[in-house]
Amino acid sequence: MDNYAEMLVTGMRNRGHNVQLWSPEPVFTKLPMGNFVKKWLGYIDLFLIFPGKTRIRIKKCNVDTLFVFTDQALGPWVPMVKKYPHVIHCHDFLALSSAIGEFDENRTSWTGKIYQHFIHRGYLYGRNFISVSKKTQEQLNRFLQSTPLQSTVIYNGLREGFFPYEPKKARAIIKTQTGIDTSFGYLLHIGGNQWYKNRIGVIEIYNAWRSNSLLKLPLLLIGDPPSTDLIEIYNQSPFKAQIHFLSGIDDIFLRFAYAGASVFLFPSFAEGFGWPIVEAMACGCKVITTGEAPMTEVAGHAGFYISKRPKSSVEIEKWSKICAVVVDEVINLDAVESNAAVQIGIENSKRFDAGIALNNIENAYREILTQKC
Numbered sequence: 001m002d003n004y005a006e007m008l009v010t011g012m013r014n015r016g017h018n019v020q021l022w023s024p025e026p027v028f029t030k031l032p033m034g035n036f037v038k039k040w041l042g043y044i045d046l047f048l049i050f051p052g053k054t055r056i057r058i059k060k061c062n063v064d065t066l067f068v069f070t071d072q073a074l075g076p077w078v079p080m081v082k083k084y085p086h087v088i089h090c091h092d093f094l095a096l097s098s099a100i101g102e103f104d105e106n107r108t109s110w111t112g113k114i115y116q117h118f119i120h121r122g123y124l125y126g127r128n129f130i131s132v133s134k135k136t137q138e139q140l141n142r143f144l145q146s147t148p149l150q151s152t153v154i155y156n157g158l159r160e161g162f163f164p165y166e167p168k169k170a171r172a173i174i175k176t177q178t179g180i181d182t183s184f185g186y187l188l189h190i191g192g193n194q195w196y197k198n199r200i201g202v203i204e205i206y207n208a209w210r211s212n213s214l215l216k217l218p219l220l221l222i223g224d225p226p227s228t229d230l231i232e233i234y235n236q237s238p239f240k241a242q243i244h245f246l247s248g249i250d251d252i253f254l255r256f257a258y259a260g261a262s263v264f265l266f267p268s269f270a271e272g273f274g275w276p277i278v279e280a281m282a283c284g285c286k287v288i289t290t291g292e293a294p295m296t297e298v299a300g301h302a303g304f305y306i307s308k309r310p311k312s313s314v315e316i317e318k319w320s321k322i323c324a325v326v327v328d329e330v331i332n333l334d335a336v337e338s339n340a341a342v343q344i345g346i347e348n349s350k351r352f353d354a355g356i357a358l359n360n361i362e363n364a365y366r367e368i369l370t371q372k373c
Helices: 002-014 035-059 072-081 094-099 110-123 134-143 167-178 199-211 228-236 251-260 275-282 295-302 313-331 335-349 354-369
Strands: 067-069 086-090 128-131 150-153 187-190 219-222 243-246 263-266 287-290 304-306
Touching (some): 002 354, 035 072, 067 072, 072 086, 094 110, 128 354, 150 354, 187 251, 187 275, 199 219, 199 313, 219 251, 275 287, 295 335, 304 313
Parallel strands (some): 067 086, 128 150, 219 243, 287 304
């Protein structure tokens, strides 16, 4: 969200707007206390000090000020500007959906449920919303209690630097920097340990594919260091010698990783948008992802699709084998078919242009400012 906020700030300033970024500042958390005490002091900064200062700042703003919430998780502060022009950017509602029991894969604690209710109650005061996908907008409409003045979908814009690169050269760079033999290609996944990323499913699919393939391509998982559950699945894999976790990766390495991959595997349970899908396609990598929105919305006709990972262990085994067939088909496309798939992906990625996204956001902001409060 910090990157998204910075994109909005920079983009609007470059378009000639006066922009201020407001966020809680440490006051009580500066006190020399232990981590446990600091955690609770942080709530004072967040829910007492920050709102008080913000109310004062709001009264000093010009009448043509638009208050922008860069994420709906900032809902608790929406009521402060309910009488002023405002807009809420919505990314995903996975936390709220989990809190009300919609995802068996992710159980929410009672404190988490209370906090999500707190957030939800706040953005119910919102009147203008921008969602990053039609799926997110659909979820927003389901959770709102009234029809907003404005609710629009504006897709995320791809950051600069993601473009096609010669796969063999990219693989050579990856091999040099990691010591992993990527000469003939590799399977790639990008993502953290969030439950919805389904990193365990990535390894399950890889195991099933390797069990029936003559190819011995490695699997690279780029993102957070593996969780305890993921390490357990990794240790059980007969192919763990060729499963590699890479963390602390910079954007340059990431772009080469996309460009050199034989296929990008993204079997998420759910997403708000699905950044890596667009990044991979822009770099000339074929993408296999879950055949559900918003993954289908973002990958479009350029993606290769698999079903969502089931809950039953028996069904999971069948699922991984079916997914492995798709992986094998994509990896073994002939040169003409592979090049066509890559080109379709590159064209699809052009739908997500950062300049267009910022222009659309600016237009939405202007429209909101014409509303009568």
